Amino acid sequence: MPEPRRVVVALGGNAMTAPDGSARPGDQRAAIATAMDHVADLVAGGTEVVLTHGNGPQVGNLLVKNELAAHVVPPVPLDWCGAQTQGTIGFTMVDALEQALRRRGAARPVAAVVTRTLVDADDPAFTAPSKPVGRYLDADEAARFIALGQNWVDQGRRGWRRVVPSPEPREILDAVAIGALVAAGVTTVAAGGGGIPVIRDEHGALRGVEAVLDKDRTAVLLAHLVRADTLLIATDVPNAVLGFGTPQARPLGTVSTDELAAYHAAGHFARGSMGPKVEAALRFVSHGGERAVITGLAQMADGLAGRAGTIVTRSETARMGPTTHDPR
Secondary structure (H helix, E strand, O other), X not given: OOOOOEEEEEEOHHHHOOOOOOOOHHHHHHHHHHHHHHHHHHHHOOOEEEEEEOOHHHHHHHHHHHHHHOOOOOOXXXXXXXXXXXXXXXXXXXXXXXXXXXXXXXXXXXXXXXXXXXXXXXXXXHHOOOEEEXXXXXXXXXXXXXXXXXXXXXXXXXXXXXXXXXXXXXXXXXXXXXXXXXXXXXXXXXXXXXXXXXXXXOOXXXXXXXXXXXXXXXXXXXXXXXXXXXXXXXXXXXXXXXXXXXXXXXEOOEEEHHHHHHHHHOOOOOOOOHHHHHHHHHHHHHOOOOEXXXXXXXXXXXXXXXXXXXXXXXXXXXXXXXXXOXXX
Protein backbone atom coordinates (compact mmCIF):
# COMPACT_ATOMS: atom_id res chain seq x y z
CA MET A 1 0.00 0.00 0.00
CA PRO A 2 1.33 3.47 -0.85
CA GLU A 3 1.67 5.82 2.09
CA PRO A 4 -1.29 8.21 2.23
CA ARG A 5 -0.45 11.87 1.81
CA ARG A 6 -3.72 13.46 2.95
CA VAL A 7 -6.57 11.63 4.63
CA VAL A 8 -10.08 12.72 5.50
CA VAL A 9 -11.08 10.88 8.68
CA ALA A 10 -14.84 10.66 9.21
CA LEU A 11 -15.72 9.84 12.82
CA GLY A 12 -19.18 8.53 13.69
CA GLY A 13 -21.29 10.48 16.18
CA ASN A 14 -21.18 7.45 18.47
CA ALA A 15 -17.41 7.88 18.70
CA MET A 16 -18.27 10.98 20.71
CA THR A 17 -20.18 9.08 23.42
CA ALA A 18 -19.42 6.41 26.01
CA PRO A 19 -19.55 2.74 24.89
CA ASP A 20 -23.01 2.39 26.46
CA GLY A 21 -24.24 5.45 24.54
CA SER A 22 -24.09 7.83 27.50
CA ALA A 23 -23.69 11.40 26.31
CA ARG A 24 -23.06 13.36 29.49
CA PRO A 25 -20.41 16.07 28.98
CA GLY A 26 -17.80 14.02 30.80
CA ASP A 27 -18.60 10.94 28.73
CA GLN A 28 -18.28 12.92 25.52
CA ARG A 29 -15.01 14.56 26.52
CA ALA A 30 -13.52 11.17 27.44
CA ALA A 31 -14.69 9.54 24.20
CA ILE A 32 -13.38 12.42 22.10
CA ALA A 33 -10.03 12.30 23.93
CA THR A 34 -9.71 8.60 23.09
CA ALA A 35 -10.57 9.25 19.44
CA MET A 36 -8.10 12.12 19.21
CA ASP A 37 -5.33 9.94 20.65
CA HIS A 38 -5.71 7.66 17.62
CA VAL A 39 -5.85 10.63 15.26
CA ALA A 40 -2.73 12.13 16.89
CA ASP A 41 -0.81 8.94 16.07
CA LEU A 42 -1.59 9.52 12.39
CA VAL A 43 -0.69 13.21 12.46
CA ALA A 44 2.51 12.66 14.46
CA GLY A 45 3.47 9.97 11.95
CA GLY A 46 3.41 12.48 9.12
CA THR A 47 -0.07 12.00 7.66
CA GLU A 48 -2.01 15.16 6.77
CA VAL A 49 -5.43 14.72 8.39
CA VAL A 50 -8.69 16.58 7.84
CA LEU A 51 -11.42 15.59 10.29
CA THR A 52 -15.17 15.42 10.07
CA HIS A 53 -17.65 13.86 12.47
CA GLY A 54 -21.19 12.75 13.08
CA ASN A 55 -23.55 14.40 15.55
CA GLY A 56 -26.60 12.14 15.77
CA PRO A 57 -26.58 11.53 19.55
CA GLN A 58 -25.83 15.19 20.25
CA VAL A 59 -28.62 16.50 18.01
CA GLY A 60 -30.92 13.94 19.63
CA ASN A 61 -30.10 15.41 23.04
CA LEU A 62 -30.88 18.93 21.84
CA LEU A 63 -34.21 17.75 20.46
CA VAL A 64 -35.12 16.30 23.86
CA LYS A 65 -34.31 19.68 25.41
CA ASN A 66 -36.56 21.29 22.79
CA GLU A 67 -39.40 18.96 23.76
CA LEU A 68 -39.01 19.39 27.51
CA ALA A 69 -38.78 23.18 27.33
CA ALA A 70 -41.31 23.80 24.55
CA HIS A 71 -43.84 25.29 26.98
CA VAL A 72 -41.24 27.81 28.19
CA VAL A 73 -39.09 28.72 25.15
CA PRO A 74 -39.68 28.12 21.43
CA PRO A 75 -37.93 25.01 20.03
CA VAL A 76 -34.91 25.82 17.86
CA PRO A 77 -34.80 24.47 14.29
CA LEU A 78 -32.62 21.60 13.15
CA ASP A 79 -30.12 23.81 11.35
CA TRP A 80 -29.48 25.57 14.68
CA CYS A 81 -29.06 22.18 16.37
CA GLY A 82 -26.50 21.24 13.72
CA ALA A 83 -24.59 24.47 14.20
CA GLN A 84 -24.58 24.14 18.00
CA THR A 85 -23.29 20.57 17.91
CA GLN A 86 -20.63 21.44 15.33
CA GLY A 87 -19.35 24.14 17.64
CA THR A 88 -19.40 22.00 20.77
CA ILE A 89 -17.88 18.88 19.23
CA GLY A 90 -15.44 20.93 17.17
CA PHE A 91 -13.87 22.87 20.03
CA THR A 92 -13.73 19.71 22.18
CA MET A 93 -11.93 17.84 19.38
CA VAL A 94 -9.51 20.73 18.90
CA ASP A 95 -8.64 20.85 22.61
CA ALA A 96 -8.17 17.07 22.83
CA LEU A 97 -6.11 16.80 19.66
CA GLU A 98 -3.82 19.67 20.61
CA GLN A 99 -3.12 17.99 23.95
CA ALA A 100 -2.53 14.59 22.34
CA LEU A 101 -0.08 16.10 19.83
CA ARG A 102 1.83 17.96 22.56
CA ARG A 103 2.24 14.69 24.49
CA ARG A 104 3.87 13.25 21.37
CA GLY A 105 6.15 16.23 20.86
CA ALA A 106 4.33 16.99 17.62
CA ALA A 107 2.46 20.21 18.44
CA ARG A 108 0.84 21.94 15.49
CA PRO A 109 -2.18 24.20 14.89
CA VAL A 110 -5.67 22.69 14.96
CA ALA A 111 -8.90 24.51 14.12
CA ALA A 112 -12.60 23.81 13.63
CA VAL A 113 -14.81 25.44 10.99
CA VAL A 114 -18.57 25.71 11.51
CA THR A 115 -19.56 24.60 8.03
CA ARG A 116 -22.62 25.07 5.83
CA THR A 117 -23.60 22.56 3.16
CA LEU A 118 -25.79 23.52 0.22
CA VAL A 119 -28.73 21.29 -0.66
CA ASP A 120 -31.26 21.57 -3.47
CA ALA A 121 -34.52 23.23 -2.41
CA ASP A 122 -36.30 20.86 -4.83
CA ASP A 123 -34.69 17.71 -3.43
CA PRO A 124 -37.39 15.00 -3.23
CA ALA A 125 -36.46 14.40 0.42
CA PHE A 126 -38.29 17.58 1.38
CA THR A 127 -41.63 16.18 0.23
CA ALA A 128 -41.06 12.77 1.82
CA PRO A 129 -39.36 13.18 5.24
CA SER A 130 -38.07 9.78 6.32
CA LYS A 131 -35.04 10.19 8.60
CA PRO A 132 -36.00 9.41 12.24
CA VAL A 133 -34.55 11.76 14.84
CA GLY A 134 -34.92 12.15 18.58
CA ARG A 135 -36.86 10.01 21.01
CA TYR A 136 -40.28 8.32 20.99
CA LEU A 137 -43.27 10.18 22.43
CA ASP A 138 -46.89 9.27 23.07
CA ALA A 139 -49.60 10.56 20.74
CA ASP A 140 -50.58 13.54 22.90
CA GLU A 141 -47.00 14.76 23.27
CA ALA A 142 -46.32 14.30 19.56
CA ALA A 143 -49.46 16.29 18.73
CA ARG A 144 -47.91 19.39 20.38
CA PHE A 145 -45.03 19.32 17.91
CA ILE A 146 -47.18 18.40 14.93
CA ALA A 147 -49.06 21.63 15.71
CA LEU A 148 -45.72 23.45 15.39
CA GLY A 149 -45.31 22.08 11.86
CA GLN A 150 -43.13 19.06 12.57
CA ASN A 151 -43.62 15.63 10.97
CA TRP A 152 -44.20 12.73 13.36
CA VAL A 153 -45.11 9.14 12.50
CA ASP A 154 -46.79 6.44 14.55
CA GLN A 155 -44.28 3.65 15.22
CA GLY A 156 -46.81 1.38 16.90
CA ARG A 157 -46.06 0.12 20.40
CA ARG A 158 -42.90 2.23 20.68
CA GLY A 159 -44.85 5.46 20.18
CA TRP A 160 -44.47 8.38 17.80
CA ARG A 161 -41.16 9.59 16.39
CA ARG A 162 -40.20 12.65 14.43
CA VAL A 163 -39.05 12.23 10.81
CA VAL A 164 -37.18 14.89 8.86
CA PRO A 165 -35.80 15.29 5.33
CA SER A 166 -32.29 14.06 4.55
CA PRO A 167 -31.45 15.69 1.20
CA GLU A 168 -28.35 15.07 -0.88
CA PRO A 169 -25.41 17.34 0.03
CA ARG A 170 -24.37 19.30 -3.07
CA GLU A 171 -21.63 21.75 -2.09
CA ILE A 172 -19.56 22.70 0.94
CA LEU A 173 -20.05 26.45 1.07
CA ASP A 174 -17.14 27.25 3.39
CA ALA A 175 -14.65 25.67 1.01
CA VAL A 176 -12.39 28.73 0.82
CA ALA A 177 -11.86 28.88 4.58
CA ILE A 178 -11.31 25.13 4.86
CA GLY A 179 -8.91 25.10 1.92
CA ALA A 180 -6.89 27.99 3.32
CA LEU A 181 -6.49 26.30 6.69
CA VAL A 182 -5.46 22.98 5.16
CA ALA A 183 -2.99 24.69 2.80
CA ALA A 184 -1.46 26.47 5.81
CA GLY A 185 -0.80 23.15 7.53
CA VAL A 186 -3.63 23.43 10.06
CA THR A 187 -5.25 20.13 11.06
CA THR A 188 -8.84 21.08 10.35
CA VAL A 189 -12.20 19.86 11.65
CA ALA A 190 -14.98 20.66 9.17
CA ALA A 191 -18.48 19.75 7.96
CA GLY A 192 -19.50 18.11 11.23
CA GLY A 193 -22.77 16.22 11.05
CA GLY A 194 -22.67 16.57 7.28
CA GLY A 195 -22.76 20.35 7.58
CA ILE A 196 -25.54 22.80 8.39
CA PRO A 197 -28.13 22.27 5.63
CA VAL A 198 -28.90 25.45 3.70
CA ILE A 199 -30.75 26.25 0.50
CA ARG A 200 -30.47 29.17 -1.90
CA ASP A 201 -33.76 30.96 -2.44
CA GLU A 202 -35.04 32.54 -5.65
CA HIS A 203 -33.13 35.74 -4.83
CA GLY A 204 -29.85 33.93 -4.24
CA ALA A 205 -29.96 34.32 -0.47
CA LEU A 206 -28.97 31.40 1.76
CA ARG A 207 -31.10 30.13 4.62
CA GLY A 208 -31.02 27.10 6.88
CA VAL A 209 -33.62 24.36 6.55
CA GLU A 210 -35.16 21.71 8.79
CA ALA A 211 -33.14 18.69 7.66
CA VAL A 212 -30.24 16.45 8.60
CA LEU A 213 -27.45 15.42 6.28
CA ASP A 214 -25.59 12.14 5.94
CA LYS A 215 -22.10 12.93 7.24
CA ASP A 216 -20.51 10.16 5.16
CA ARG A 217 -21.90 11.66 1.94
CA THR A 218 -20.60 15.09 2.89
CA ALA A 219 -17.26 13.50 3.84
CA VAL A 220 -16.89 12.50 0.19
CA LEU A 221 -17.36 16.14 -0.87
CA LEU A 222 -14.86 17.23 1.78
CA ALA A 223 -12.29 14.63 0.66
CA HIS A 224 -12.49 15.82 -2.94
CA LEU A 225 -12.41 19.46 -1.82
CA VAL A 226 -9.10 19.08 0.05
CA ARG A 227 -7.71 16.68 -2.59
CA ALA A 228 -7.32 13.80 -0.17
CA ASP A 229 -6.04 10.56 -1.60
CA THR A 230 -7.78 8.49 1.11
CA LEU A 231 -11.16 8.62 2.84
CA LEU A 232 -11.07 6.78 6.16
CA ILE A 233 -14.45 6.08 7.75
CA ALA A 234 -13.90 5.20 11.40
CA THR A 235 -16.69 3.18 12.95
CA ASP A 236 -17.23 0.79 15.87
CA VAL A 237 -16.25 -2.39 14.02
CA PRO A 238 -12.93 -3.33 12.38
CA ASN A 239 -14.44 -4.29 8.98
CA ALA A 240 -17.54 -4.25 6.88
CA VAL A 241 -19.01 -7.76 7.05
CA LEU A 242 -20.65 -9.94 4.43
CA GLY A 243 -23.66 -11.88 5.71
CA PHE A 244 -23.70 -9.92 8.95
CA GLY A 245 -25.68 -11.67 11.68
CA THR A 246 -25.66 -15.02 9.89
CA PRO A 247 -23.52 -18.16 10.37
CA GLN A 248 -21.86 -17.27 7.05
CA ALA A 249 -20.68 -13.85 8.28
CA ARG A 250 -17.17 -12.99 7.16
CA PRO A 251 -15.12 -9.78 7.29
CA LEU A 252 -14.46 -7.95 4.05
CA GLY A 253 -10.84 -7.05 3.40
CA THR A 254 -9.47 -5.45 0.24
CA VAL A 255 -12.17 -5.18 -2.39
CA SER A 256 -12.66 -3.47 -5.75
CA THR A 257 -15.43 -0.97 -6.34
CA ASP A 258 -17.16 -3.39 -8.72
CA GLU A 259 -17.13 -6.18 -6.16
CA LEU A 260 -18.29 -3.93 -3.34
CA ALA A 261 -21.11 -2.49 -5.45
CA ALA A 262 -22.29 -6.02 -6.18
CA TYR A 263 -22.26 -6.96 -2.49
CA HIS A 264 -24.16 -3.76 -1.67
CA ALA A 265 -26.78 -4.43 -4.33
CA ALA A 266 -27.21 -7.94 -2.90
CA GLY A 267 -28.24 -6.43 0.45
CA HIS A 268 -25.20 -7.25 2.56
CA PHE A 269 -25.02 -3.86 4.31
CA ALA A 270 -27.76 -2.49 6.54
CA ARG A 271 -29.30 0.75 5.34
CA GLY A 272 -29.11 2.47 8.70
CA SER A 273 -25.59 1.47 9.70
CA MET A 274 -22.94 0.10 7.32
CA GLY A 275 -24.87 0.89 4.12
CA PRO A 276 -24.13 4.66 4.07
CA LYS A 277 -20.45 4.03 4.80
CA VAL A 278 -20.16 1.58 1.91
CA GLU A 279 -21.96 4.01 -0.39
CA ALA A 280 -19.58 6.80 0.59
CA ALA A 281 -16.52 4.60 0.00
CA LEU A 282 -17.84 3.68 -3.44
CA ARG A 283 -18.54 7.32 -4.33
CA PHE A 284 -15.11 8.51 -3.30
CA VAL A 285 -13.09 5.87 -5.13
CA SER A 286 -15.38 5.80 -8.20
CA HIS A 287 -14.94 9.56 -8.65
CA GLY A 288 -11.17 9.80 -8.50
CA GLY A 289 -10.14 8.96 -4.94
CA GLU A 290 -7.27 6.52 -4.59
CA ARG A 291 -8.87 4.39 -1.90
CA ALA A 292 -11.30 4.33 0.98
CA VAL A 293 -10.90 2.51 4.28
CA ILE A 294 -13.69 1.42 6.64
CA THR A 295 -12.40 0.29 10.02
CA GLY A 296 -12.47 0.83 13.78
CA LEU A 297 -10.85 3.72 15.61
CA ALA A 298 -8.12 1.53 17.06
CA GLN A 299 -7.32 0.08 13.63
CA MET A 300 -6.96 3.38 11.74
CA ALA A 301 -3.17 3.31 11.40
CA ASP A 302 -3.20 -0.34 10.34
CA GLY A 303 -6.00 0.40 7.91
CA LEU A 304 -4.00 3.15 6.23
CA ALA A 305 -1.03 0.78 6.05
CA GLY A 306 -3.17 -1.88 4.36
CA ARG A 307 -3.06 -4.30 7.29
CA ALA A 308 -6.63 -4.03 8.58
CA GLY A 309 -10.12 -2.93 7.72
CA THR A 310 -12.14 -2.96 4.53
CA ILE A 311 -10.05 -1.27 1.85
CA VAL A 312 -11.84 -0.14 -1.28
CA THR A 313 -9.72 0.29 -4.38
CA ARG A 314 -10.06 0.41 -8.15
CA SER A 315 -7.21 -2.08 -8.50
CA GLU A 316 -8.09 -5.13 -10.59
CA THR A 317 -6.09 -7.26 -8.18
CA ALA A 318 -8.28 -6.35 -5.19
CA ARG A 319 -9.71 -9.33 -3.39
CA MET A 320 -12.02 -10.19 -0.55
CA GLY A 321 -10.10 -11.49 2.43
CA PRO A 322 -9.75 -11.62 6.21
CA THR A 323 -8.93 -8.71 8.47
CA THR A 324 -5.20 -9.20 7.97
CA HIS A 325 -4.21 -8.06 4.50
CA ASP A 326 -1.52 -9.26 2.16
CA PRO A 327 -0.27 -5.93 0.78
CA ARG A 328 1.15 -7.52 -2.37
